[in-house]
Every structure is written in C-alpha cells, then in structure tokens.
Amino acid sequence: MIIVPEKEIAALMTRSAAFEAVEKVFASMASGSAYNFPVIREAIGHADALYGFKSGFDRAALNLGLKSGGYWPGNAAKGITNHQSTIFLFDADTGKCRAIVGGNLLTALRTAAAAAVSVAHLARQDAKVLGIIGAGHQASYQLRAVAEQRGFEKIVAWNRSPEKLDGLRDVAAELGLPFESVTLDELGAQSDVIVTITSSFDPILRAAQVRPGTHIACMGTDTKGKQEVDNALVGAANVFTDERAQSISIGECQHAIADRTIQEADITELGAVINGDHPGRGSDVEITLFDGTGVGLQDLAVASSVVDLAVEKGVALEVEF
Known part of the structure; x- marks a missing residue:
C-alpha cells in the first residue's frame, strides 16, 4: 500500500493538474461512466464537528475509494486547519487498499478547480x-x-x-x-x-x-x-x-x-x-x-494523480498492509 503524506501534496499537485482531473471527472459523470455513492455527513456531537464520507467509482479511470473527514471549528486555535480529510483509494479489481493520501490541500485544490472549470465553460x-x-x-x-x-x-x-x-x-x-x-x-x-x-x-x-x-x-x-x-x-x-x-x-x-x-x-x-x-x-x-x-469522485481523481506522481518522484511511502 502507498502512503502520500499531507506534507508532500503541495509539491505534487498543481492547479492545472487539478483542473484537468476535475474536468475529466465531470465529463465521466455526465456520460454515465462514473458515479458517486450517497454522502454521509453528520454533526458528531463532539467539538462542534461535522464529519462524513464521500465516495464513488469511476469505471473509465478505475478510481474507487472514499474521502473521510470534515470540519472542526476549534482547530484554528490549535494551529491546524479546520478542514481535515484523508483519501483512501482501493484496487478496483481486488478491493485491496491501494493508497492513503493526505486530503486537506487536495480538497482545497479540487474545490477551486471545480469553480474554475465552471468559469471556463460558462462565463x-x-x-x-x-x-x-x-x-x-x-x-x-x-x-x-x-x-x-x-x-x-x-x-x-x-x-x-x-x-x-x-x-x-x-x-x-x-x-x-x-x-x-x-x-x-x-x-x-x-x-x-x-x-x-x-x-x-x-x-x-x-x-x-x-x-x-x-x-x-x-x-x-x-x-x-x-x-x-x-x-x-x-x-x-x-x-x-x-x-x-x-x-x-x-x-x-x-x-x-x-x-x-x-x-x-x-x-x-x-x-x-x-x-x-x-x-x-x-x-x-x-x-x-x-x-x-x-463530489467524492473529484477527490479520488486528484488523489490518484498524486499517487502516480509520488511514485514517479520517489516520495511515496510503501508499506505492507
């Protein structure tokens, strides 16, 4: 299994790469080759936090997995970001966990990319x-x-x-x-x-x-x-x-x-x-x-790109799991 820590994301994922990944996902969703599973998002009754899961499967790219995380409003006072996320990718052929990827910066980049894609096509x-x-x-x-x-x-x-x-x-x-x-x-x-x-x-x-x-x-x-x-x-x-x-x-x-x-x-x-x-x-x-x-498919798309780049650049951690 591959682990890409949060600290490595900034050097791996660019705005242009995020834009391309999100645009492709939107196209796959509309064509019916990719779909999101129902979202779970709940107030957990602790630390005023919202926590949940977004997941899906892209048959074209074979991206299967989920993002787990949410919003902890007290984190800023602790010196960490309020939004906390981790992305899990699974092998579509076997179901084995393929990778765990830090999701905080990726969430920010994919959200911004979605707005950018909308501007590119609609403004x-x-x-x-x-x-x-x-x-x-x-x-x-x-x-x-x-x-x-x-x-x-x-x-x-x-x-x-x-x-x-x-x-x-x-x-x-x-x-x-x-x-x-x-x-x-x-x-x-x-x-x-x-x-x-x-x-x-x-x-x-x-x-x-x-x-x-x-x-x-x-x-x-x-x-x-x-x-x-x-x-x-x-x-x-x-x-x-x-x-x-x-x-x-x-x-x-x-x-x-x-x-x-x-x-x-x-x-x-x-x-x-x-x-x-x-x-x-x-x-x-x-x-x-x-x-x-x-949507969860956005997270899977950018995370999959990051895993490939991390392996290519030698910054991925590989562990037996």
Missing part, C-alpha cells in the same frame, strides 16, 4: 471583474484558480468582517490585479463572475444585486441547511451543478427545490456541457449559476 469570454464573497481558508485558492480562466482586470470582494480580506488583497497583488473591498451591492453591480465561498446558513447574495450576464459559482453549500444565495437568484439563472442528486439534497439548490422555485429537471450537470451535449450559456445576458457541492 462570458469578455469577463473583466471577478467578485469573491467570503475570506476563509478556501477563498485564496478560489481566487488563484478562477483568475486564470479569463482576462480579469480587477478583483472585488466582500466579507462580513472586512479586515479579513487582507489575504485576498495579497493574492490579488501577487496576480498583478487591482483589489477593492466593496459592499454586496457594489460587488454585484461590478462583477462579471462571482464566487461565493462561505459557510452561511442564510442567503447572502440576492437576485436584485446581480446584473445580467453574470456567472456565479456557489462553492460553500455542501450540507443540509446551508445557503449562500436567495431562491429568486437560483430561479433567475440557468443552473448547472457537479451532481444533480447532491445539488437538490445538500447543495445550493436544496432550498429552491423545496419551495418549488425550480424543478430537478431545471438543473444541468456541468459534464454535459464539457461533453458537448448541452450548449451551456445561452446568451451574453443570461445569468448562469454553478452549484458546486463537492
């Missing part, structure tokens, strides 16, 4: 202003990945605590892009692409704040009850997702489905656009929305 080609809502651990990864997809000329951002936006300001400076802390109204009025990456249980962005032609990547809602945008905005948009089943159960669309603002048939899996089976954006004035719920 207007002339998009110039990128808006970010949220300033947590994941936000800087989102900014770096999404900024590569269009010729952005400015970054605008909003967070409930504006002083926490300094990290995004630093990333924008690294990218050579002007940065501005703005109100939500200002963000919506300026942005061509908006990424929401929060842990909110109440809508932050509303339909009246978003201008025609905007692409929105909702990346924070992955649990029952969470919500980043109001139902009217979901109803006004052409809606896409990574996986429809998760979108309507734990994703951003769960609320719009519940009050019948939209129907399940109104949601298109992004892989259909990647495969050329759906046209994607219908016009330059259409609002598009990607409900990025985070």
Whole structure:
C-alpha cells in the first residue's frame, strides 16, 4: 500500500493538474461512466464537528475509494486547519487498499478547480471583474484558480468582517490585479463572475444585486441547511451543478427545490456541457449559476494523480498492509 503524506501534496499537485482531473471527472459523470455513492455527513456531537464520507467509482479511470473527514471549528486555535480529510483509494479489481493520501490541500485544490472549470465553460469570454464573497481558508485558492480562466482586470470582494480580506488583497497583488473591498451591492453591480465561498446558513447574495450576464459559482453549500444565495437568484439563472442528486439534497439548490422555485429537471450537470451535449450559456445576458457541492469522485481523481506522481518522484511511502 502507498502512503502520500499531507506534507508532500503541495509539491505534487498543481492547479492545472487539478483542473484537468476535475474536468475529466465531470465529463465521466455526465456520460454515465462514473458515479458517486450517497454522502454521509453528520454533526458528531463532539467539538462542534461535522464529519462524513464521500465516495464513488469511476469505471473509465478505475478510481474507487472514499474521502473521510470534515470540519472542526476549534482547530484554528490549535494551529491546524479546520478542514481535515484523508483519501483512501482501493484496487478496483481486488478491493485491496491501494493508497492513503493526505486530503486537506487536495480538497482545497479540487474545490477551486471545480469553480474554475465552471468559469471556463460558462462565463462570458469578455469577463473583466471577478467578485469573491467570503475570506476563509478556501477563498485564496478560489481566487488563484478562477483568475486564470479569463482576462480579469480587477478583483472585488466582500466579507462580513472586512479586515479579513487582507489575504485576498495579497493574492490579488501577487496576480498583478487591482483589489477593492466593496459592499454586496457594489460587488454585484461590478462583477462579471462571482464566487461565493462561505459557510452561511442564510442567503447572502440576492437576485436584485446581480446584473445580467453574470456567472456565479456557489462553492460553500455542501450540507443540509446551508445557503449562500436567495431562491429568486437560483430561479433567475440557468443552473448547472457537479451532481444533480447532491445539488437538490445538500447543495445550493436544496432550498429552491423545496419551495418549488425550480424543478430537478431545471438543473444541468456541468459534464454535459464539457461533453458537448448541452450548449451551456445561452446568451451574453443570461445569468448562469454553478452549484458546486463537492463530489467524492473529484477527490479520488486528484488523489490518484498524486499517487502516480509520488511514485514517479520517489516520495511515496510503501508499506505492507
């Protein structure tokens, strides 16, 4: 069995490799050659933690396995990241454990890659202003990945605590892009692409704040009850997702489905656009929305790539198991 420790991931997985892996997974899911198993995600009643499993099987790539982990809100005070994950890969032919891979950085990279894939396939080609809502651990990864997809000329951002936006300001400076802390109204009025990456249980962005032609990547809602945008905005948009089943159960669309603002048939899996089976954006004035719920197959894809690279570069640990 191969072990790839968390400390080795940064030197092995690039944003471009994560983008390619996630794009391929979305395409496989839409074609029916890959599928996710039901998600388990629970409050465990200890340390205010959320813990669960995401798993699946990709018949084309023969990626079989699961990601185990969750969110421990007290970890920051202990000097470690709140999000803790480990990915387990199994041999599809025998069921033996093939590899254990550190999943913290990979989760951040694959989540950012999913937003980037949505921007690559759904945002207007002339998009110039990128808006970010949220300033947590994941936000800087989102900014770096999404900024590569269009010729952005400015970054605008909003967070409930504006002083926490300094990290995004630093990333924008690294990218050579002007940065501005703005109100939500200002963000919506300026942005061509908006990424929401929060842990909110109440809508932050509303339909009246978003201008025609905007692409929105909702990346924070992955649990029952969470919500980043109001139902009217979901109803006004052409809606896409990574996986429809998760979108309507734990994703951003769960609320719009519940009050019948939209129907399940109104949601298109992004892989259909990647495969050329759906046209994607219908016009330059259409609002598009990607409900990025985070699927287990994304984790398996990036982890499998990392295992191959770790073996090639001689940094993998091999143990009898």
